[in-house]
Amino acid sequence: MSSLSVPHLLGIKDLTPEDLELVFKTAEQFKEVINRPIKKVPSLRDITVANLFFENSTRTRLSFELAEKRLSADVVNFSASQSSVKKGETLVDTVNNILAMKVDMVVLRHSAPGAAYFLSKHVDASIVNAGDGAHEHPTQALLDAFSMREALGKTDLHGVRVVIVGDILHSRVALSNIFCLQKLGVEVAVCGPKTLIPRHLTELGVRVISDLDTALEWADVANMLRVQHERMDMRYFPSLAEYTSLFGVDRKRLERLSSIPVIMHPGPINRGVELTSDVADSEHSIILQQVENGVAIRMAVLYLLAAQRTPHYTA
Amino acid sequence: MTQKRLFGPEELRVLLHRLACQLRESHRFFEHTVLIGLQPRGVALAQALAHLLRTEYGIADVATGSLDATFFRDDFRRRDEPLRANRTEIAHSIEGKKVVLIDDVLYTGRTLRAALDALHAFGRPQRTELLVLIDRRFRRELPIQPDYVGRHVDALDTEKVRLDWSPQGELESVSLIQEKSAQ
Numbered sequence: 001m002s003s004l005s006v007p008h009l010l011g012i013k014d015l016t017p018e019d020l021e022l023v024f025k026t027a028e029q030f031k032e033v034i035n036r037p038i039k040k041v042p043s044l045r046d047i048t049v050a051n052l053f054f055e056n057s058t059r060t061r062l063s064f065e066l067a068e069k070r071l072s073a074d075v076v077n078f079s080a081s082q083s084s085v086k087k088g089e090t091l092v093d094t095v096n097n098i099l100a101m102k103v104d105m106v107v108l109r110h111s112a113p114g115a116a117y118f119l120s121k122h123v124d125a126s127i128v129n130a131g132d133g134a135h136e137h138p139t140q141a142l143l144d145a146f147s148m149r150e151a152l153g154k155t156d157l158h159g160v161r162v163v164i165v166g167d168i169l170h171s172r173v174a175l176s177n178i179f180c181l182q183k184l185g186v187e188v189a190v191c192g193p194k195t196l197i198p199r200h201l202t203e204l205g206v207r208v209i210s211d212l213d214t215a216l217e218w219a220d221v222a223n224m225l226r227v228q229h230e231r232m233d234m235r236y237f238p239s240l241a242e243y244t245s246l247f248g249v250d251r252k253r254l255e256r257l258s259s260i261p262v263i264m265h266p267g268p269i270n271r272g273v274e275l276t277s278d279v280a281d282s283e284h285s286i287i288l289q290q291v292e293n294g295v296a297i298r299m300a301v302l303y304l305l306a307a308q309r310t311p312h313y314t315a
Numbered sequence: 316m317t318q319k320r321l322f323g324p325e326e327l328r329v330l331l332h333r334l335a336c337q338l339r340e341s342h343r344f345f346e347h348t349v350l351i352g353l354q355p356r357g358v359a360l361a362q363a364l365a366h367l368l369r370t371e372y373g374i375a376d377v378a379t380g381s382l383d384a385t386f387f388r389d390d391f392r393r394r395d396e397p398l399r400a401n402r403t404e405i406a407h408s409i410e411g412k413k414v415v416l417i418d419d420v421l422y423t424g425r426t427l428r429a430a431l432d433a434l435h436a437f438g439r440p441q442r443t444e445l446l447v448l449i450d451r452r453f454r455r456e457l458p459i460q461p462d463y464v465g466r467h468v469d470a471l472d473t474e475k476v477r478l479d480w481s482p483q484g485e486l487e488s489v490s491l492i493q494e495k496s497a498q
Contacts, residue, residue, distance in 0.1 A: 028402075033386065040436070042386070042387055303386075
């Protein structure tokens, strides 16, 4: 088994456990590559990738761009604020215009859930979903699981307990993480204000724990999500101070536990809200390792998807 | 599948000793030399030679490493399956060193070309040599020749040369494998 079962990476939901294993195994090799004195390999020399970001992002775009460049792909960047989207062009038209310039792969971030699925049906390029609304963010889930394997020192995550804390309702990271972790045999729980937990989440087999201390005591890993002020169209909790006192992690809270879980955060951190600085910068946190692994995981995904495309120079 | 044994353990033992002696002759005490086995099948050979040099030829320390050239290959996307990568471990700097690349079988030379590219990511060796156990002559697609050769083997394109190792890391046999009957 050494190729992916899908031609695009649209969501974790479509992947098999073997796909996940293949991505992790490939990423391990790329992690070694990006720690070499010369961090570049020529595998994607004949591939052009367009990073289409219809929604703001700094780190994900940077991470993808680095991954592409370290694979020697040609890269074009496009962000909605500078584009003709404002002039009323449709998504398919925009993308087809870019593909007419001979682009092979598209990394798409869009605020509409399903944007990547839609695009994959209409254009002839390999699509990587870099976040579609509150739906999925597959590369983040892959890098989170990869970082957990590394932090816990095991390749088999069966029986590991992970709690995802915070704004589950608006979070594509949460949904992709749940799909990914469950495929790997992880027990997943969520914890957060009732207003930010979707009502039918338990149907996915996810446990809901309302008290953070109980959740942290139960978990081997705590993935702290960012409070997404920009997505909140109404008040979901009374005040930030109240959120922090109930769902923020500080050192005192950790010290009360019998064993301290690995602390993760997809970034950017609202310091003093989800995590205090002394926790974010502590030895329990693997936040910066997540960022490093992000590049390796994205290289693996691009490499494996590119491998399925027919070369330009064969008949 | 048919299998023909070319060399047995006794012959191979003599052969490895000869290669170790040749290395010993041109690298003296190995202070500036790194033996690098190519993944996946050259690594065991590099380890076996390093072991021999330490135990039989009194070399105190032989620096070794492994190199994977997968991401540098020129046949990526020309195969049905994507190429699987293996671990690269080069702990020693190779800048200014004498590097001996070691592989089991030299065939078209394409792996070696990729390996030379891959090696550059770790520095600029003063000199790079090539040692192979089996040289399949007349099958080269690139101008690459080995500096040290165990044996020459002339075989058909449809045949494969395979090395078998014991679990203790001893080279047991070299065989010629015919996948399908030649018609």
